Amino acid sequence: MKVNDWDKLVSGVKAGDVRSLSRMITRVENRADGWKKAMQQLYSGTGRAKVVGITGSPGAGKSTLVNALASELSKRGKTVGIIAVDPSSPFSGGALLGDRLRMAEVAVNPDIFIRSMATRGALGGLCQGARDVARILDAFGKDIVLIETVGVGQDEIEVVKTADCVLVVCVPGQGDGIQALKAGIMEIADIYVVNKADRPGADEVVADIEGMLSIADQGKLDTAPVVKTSAATGEGVESLCNTLFERLVHARNKEQWLDKRVREEILSLVETQIMESLLCAWQESGALNKMVEAVLNKKADPYSLVDALLPDLSKEALNRQTAKATKTIIGPENS
Amino acid sequence: MKVNDWDKLVSGVKAGDVRSLSRMITRVENRADGWKKAMQQLYSGTGRAKVVGITGSPGAGKSTLVNALASELSKRGKTVGIIAVDPSSPFSGGALLGDRLRMAEVAVNPDIFIRSMATRGALGGLCQGARDVARILDAFGKDIVLIETVGVGQDEIEVVKTADCVLVVCVPGQGDGIQALKAGIMEIADIYVVNKADRPGADEVVADIEGMLSIADQGKLDTAPVVKTSAATGEGVESLCNTLFERLVHARNKEQWLDKRVREEILSLVETQIMESLLCAWQESGALNKMVEAVLNKKADPYSLVDALLPDLSKEALNRQTAKATKTIIGPENS
Secondary structure (H helix, E strand, O other), X not given: OOHHHHHHHHHHHHOOOHHHHHHHHHHHHOOOOOHHHHHHHHHOOOOOOEEEEEEEOOOOOHHHHHHHHHHHHHHOOOOEEEEEEEOOOOOOHHHHHHHHHHOHHHHOOOXXXXXXXXXXXXXXXXXXXXXXXXXXXXXXXXXXEEEEEOOOOHHHHHHHHOOOEEEEEEOOOOOOOHHHHHXXXXXXXXXXXXXXXXXXXXXXXXXXXXXXXHHHOOOOOOOOOEEEOEOOXXXXXXXXXXXXXXXXXXXXXXXXXXXXXXXXXXXXXXXXHHHHHHHHHHHHHOHHHHHHHHHHOOOOOHHHHHHHHOOOOOHHHHHHHHHHHHHHHHOOOOO | OOHHHHHHHHHHHHOOOHHHHHHHHHHHHOOOOOHHHHHHHHHOOOOOOEEEEEEEOOOOOHHHHHHHHHHHHHHOOOOEEEEXXXXXXXXXXXXXXXXXXXXXXXXXXXXXXXXXXXXXXXXXXHHHHHHHHHHHHHHHXXXXXXXXEOOOOHHHHHHHHXXXXXXXXXXXXXXXXXXXXXXXXXHHOOEEEEOOOOOOOHHHHHHHHHHHHHHHOOOOOOOOOEEEOXXXXXXXXXXXXXXXXXXXXXXXXXXXXXXXXHHHHHHHHHHXXXXXXXXXXXXXXXXXXXXXXXXXOOOOOHHHHHHHHOOOOOHHHHHHHHHHHHHHHHOOOOO
């Protein structure tokens, strides 16, 4: 992609042009040549939007809830971007289509922009992808970005953890409660939502969560609230919206949280860039194929190979290189 | 840890000493100094054990099933290692303890060795960790290694994908079927297990799965079988065991599969080693802190920083380095 085209996209996004927004997201997701320079250009115009992560077990009605929440936010004059993080599965075409259909109501609202993101492969990048898309939506001028995950795996948890506020959605009648805990998502919640609250057992789920919190949060002043909703009918969504706004102001120890978020982003960008460059180089030279062959022919084991491949990872060498590099960007040591 | 100690552990594991096994797993998991050399020493004695991955939605009764399957395998004269992959959650202590208690029956069987592994942080390593532990169990002499995942996220899917055969466990009465698909786990199954088959709706789940498979596998000769079990009573477990043995012989296109597995392992080892070394170096020099500060003070954006940090990732430079390194292990180009 030409530098010129990127310039047009970036100024289009900044000017609020929806087609530029769509195109820029696609190209940044695909890591088209020059994507990083374009994100650098956008960067100064970001930091205004609030990002809300929504996760919970499959079948908890997250899509419907996100739909209802987006409509409510829109009614209150907020512009909304939705990022739906879907696992990439050859089987799931139908299910995802279903989701998008359920979202039809918000899809025709010009203040709401919806975007699906596929779960990436083993080399990761899902978190950074979500961060990038949220940032583009931010630069575009969206007030609130909702990130909805379909699953509750580690990857999805990492994605919602990049948000300013995390909603964990539970429903009555999904096993014995303890099972939900196993997924490891309870402790990342800023707000618990018990959805499908018109079903029997909703109050028990609320009591279960509050019981857990009273044990886990002993001594903390700022226990996460539990809100009941019935997203399909819209009940409780207004109250959820109020709680969300409260939390967005108060929820986190801002400084520590920002620090951690930036730290993770730098590491993730470094990791992805190194691995992508290596894969690309090895693909061209056939080096990886040769290594795999050597292991299969018992000429080498993976552990020895990796030791030989990465000879100079000493702290001294790495820090020498880092100091040299950061000097050009951040300035000399004493800055 | 001294080289001497590692030598003792490695020969202990090879000789079938359980205490050496436990200790070696812990030290390799913690990446204690010298772990890679020790794994190199073990490597030649591995490749015999069959690895079986078991995954499925929370509440599907995976632990009970793994328990029952291990007992059945033991009855048939096989020695078994179990790796339970648990998400690391401050809340989940109780639930995990519950799992381990349910496993009490197999825990007293000397032919069965159980090991829990926590889900790792953002820098990954869970897959490699499971691979390493499975390999140690293999070198120890276990015939079958069962890897059970608690969740169904991308991480857990990657873990079970390293197995020779994957069991996906479903249960009746968990939503509308389509929800289960969303998790993206259906397509990795070599065997589908419908557990808790004494509950109403079991046959419908079987029919649902078979219906999907008939669409997805059109033209394939080798459709994954669906087996009904009731792990709590033991019903169907014998039949599952038979199916498992059949699949372990026939299931995969061996060569392609091994190739892919080795490829992934090399990349994952490289990735982990680079990132751990960088983190370690940056922690000592404070370089990461300085970068984070620069971003927070708007002196730099993450994208520019990373560009500056990684200046020489050109294909030529990487391949020059790779060729030099692999030559010492694999031998010259024409090998």
